[in-house]
Amino acid sequence: MRLILGDQLNCRHLWFADKQKDVTYVMMEIMPEQLYVKHHIQKIVGFFLNMRHFALSLKQQGHHVIYFYLDSAENQQDFRANLIWLKQKLNIKKFEYQLPDELRLDETLKEIQKEFKESKVYDTHHFLTSRNEVKDFFKGKKQYLMENFYRYMRKKHHLLVDSQLNPTGGQWNFDADNRKKYDGKVPLKEPLIFKRDVTELVNLLEKMQVPYMGEINKKEFDYPVGRQEAFALLDYFCQELLPAFGTYEDAMLKEHVTLFHSRLSFVLNLKIISPNEIIQQVIKYWEHHQNSITIAQVEGFTRQVIGWREYMRGIYWAEMPGFKEKNFFNYNAPLPDWFWDGKVKMHCLKHCIANSLENAYAHHIQRLMVIGNFTLLAGIHPTEVDNWFLGVYTDAIEWVQITNTRGMSQFADGGIVGSKPYVSSANYIDKMSNYCKNCFYDKTKRYGNKACPFNSLYWNFYIEQEDKLKNNQRVSMMYKLLEKMEPTEKEKISEQAKKYLENLNSL
Ligand code: FAD
Ligand code: SF4
Secondary structure: OEEEOOOOOOOOHHHOOOOOOOOHHHEEEEEEHHHOOOEEEEHHHHHHHHHHHHHHOOOHHHOOEEEEEOOOOOOOOHHHHHHHHHHHHOOEEEEEEEOOOOOOHHHHHHHHHHOOEEEEEEEEOOOOOOOOOHHHOOOOOOOOEEEEEEEEHHHHOOOOOOOOOOOOHHHHOOOHHOOOOOOOOOOOOOOOOEEEOOOOHHHHHHOOOOOOEEOOOOOEEEEOOOOHHHHHHHHHHOOOOOOHHHOOOOOOOOEEEOOOOOOOHHHHHHHHHHHHHHHHHHHHHHHHOOOOHHHHHHHHHHHHHHHHHHHHHHHHHHOHHHHHHHHOOOOEEEOOOHHOOOOOHHHHHHHHHHHHHHOOOOOHHHHHHHHHHHHHHOOOOOOHHHHHHHOOOOOOOOOHHHHHHHHHHHHOOOOOOOOOOOOOOOHHHHHHHOOOOOOOOOOOOOOOOOHHHHHHHHHHHHHOOOHHOOOOOHHHHHHHHHOOHHHHHHHHHHHHHHHHHOOOHHH
């Protein structure tokens, strides 16, 4: 008996290379997986649709598959109970599974394994690194530095390097070219969406009273299902979006949700498509179109997939379970109510949260420099932040969500993932977006009537956290600026921040 988890939809796994008559594959939709946080309805639908599609294609290839639907009579809504029931029913001798990417499931499956006389665990053959590769790479080093790991990955996998392992284009990183505000020079493209009627599945979730957040268009579900649609999304990215991906990677626009981002994270995290397949195709496409696509675009994308994504996974396995408890600033405020409906006067947050609730998607800078920036400056408990981020996005699975949220975005790890907190005032948001135009708040004011909350909260953060941050070289400039600030100015900022912090729900 071989168990396939909902994020293990890799049809190229060696398991499926030949049909073995005595192997039963098991997949299951169970309630606890829908309940550990409140998930976005599009996330639940996206997972179930892809799981069902995967099971069906295995069956069509002649494999023996048992699939527990959420409302199947025999479904006991528990991995262990369902597997033990099958073990007895089918007289199963051997249990096999692929390494899960979440610690919680890793522990559960290790326990279940003990119930069987024989068992075997396989790698998922999805990632470019093993679970411990990041940990081993940084052994003995004071700090994890993504850039060092990224260069190692480029060399190890011969990606964008010459025969001497020098970087293509003469430099490893074109990050400095990835910071343009959208200037309208390159026309925007509509995202490729897959219109699918999912009424039946949504009705099932309602019948089973699965709690959820967000919205769904039951008649036109957007996300890809299966490998063919995943590759269609990748082709679309190469042809239409890659030429401007890097240039506008950090840009935000209230009229457009995805700009030049790929939206590949969902199919990637469910393992429908592999990072290697994506990177090979993107680089090949660029090689044939070098007259229209610069190296900065393709390098920027490669860095996200073989750099950040693999690095985050490695940090997860190096630092869990302790990582989940980290709260460097000892924050404990609850998430404001408007995180669940987007009804907030701050334009930037209104747009980014509404995006997230409508589409179960926000791009990196919206997650990091608007939503995460705010929760950090507002002193929200990192677990509250984690739970929201883990629920709202279709691509959110703990290994990649918690390292990005608690680590990169909230600095709750005290500097494991990143070397300084990602915070900003209105200045940065205005530089990278058009959100501030027509906002209820005034982006130029630190205090007083309608002063932008980001401004006072930003300075207040540095004032309040001086003990914890003043020795961090990467933010020393902020403390030099604070030293020069008039005491009355500081007082006014602190007063304004206090008012906002006491009234987060009314922002
Ligand atoms: P693109 O911009 O097109 O990038 C291409 C791919 O690179 C992505 O599909 C993704 O697989 C990878 N990638 C880019 N940045 C990262 C990163 N920092 N970490 C890991 N992979 C990266 N990503 C998730 O997959 N799941 C999450 O739950 C998640 N939560 C996040 C929470 C916060 C607070 C932040 C700041 C970032 C989070 N990210 C998460 C990373 C990133 O925002 C998303 O991967 C990206 O927005 C997905 O959209 P895309 O596919 O259009 O990405
Ligand atoms: Fe956001 Fe402040 Fe700009 Fe309004 S003024 S959009 S709150 S940064």
